[in-house]
Amino acid sequence: GDSVTQMEGPVTLSEEAFLTINCTYTATGYPSLFWYVQYPGEGLQLLLKATKADDKGSNKGFEATYRKETTSFHLEKGSVQVSDSAVYFCARNQAGTALIFGKGTTLSVSS
């Protein structure tokens, strides 16, 4: 069935380091793709999204590009901050249906 696979964590970085969290998906058709973030003690928040091939979603310095040819939606940030420490979830859906999430990747940034 359709699924989302993201790199396992935890990912531990120093402040200002470059971040990549890999995400690949399987799906029939053309799903929308999302990155959600869960900060400690808070609920899931949408970080960014892309709805069609070659779209780039961006927010708070994070970016991800919808790559249909490699079925990927990798999350990147050029310079992470301590406040970026959280759990990041890659997800996909199609046309208003339920989201399918990856298992999540824990990011820990130290100063």
Next chain:
Amino acid sequence: GAGVSQTPSNKVTEKGKYVELRCDPISGHTALYWYRQSLGQGPEFLIYFQGTGAADDSGLPNDRFFAVRPEGSVSTLKIQRTERGDSAVYLCASSLGGRKNNEQFFGPGTRLTVL
């Protein structure tokens, strides 16, 4: 404006008991979703409502789980004869609905512990 709210925030119950979890979506959102998140995992889909009807309940694990949304707004997830394996955070999300309005907004969740 108000976001998605869920009550209670925590629920501790004993094995075999019945529980109800409530979700109040964002006003005007016609689509409502329930998910379950176990420790160290991503949320897993349970059921999706469009208006008052369940458009997709394929994620409900068995017939002990049931959800309603009688007036197309508030939804209640009901779990009968709870088991220890039901312990998880139950998340509710809502969206405007439709093919293009598919951004889902999540509530803070209800942490269910079955002893």
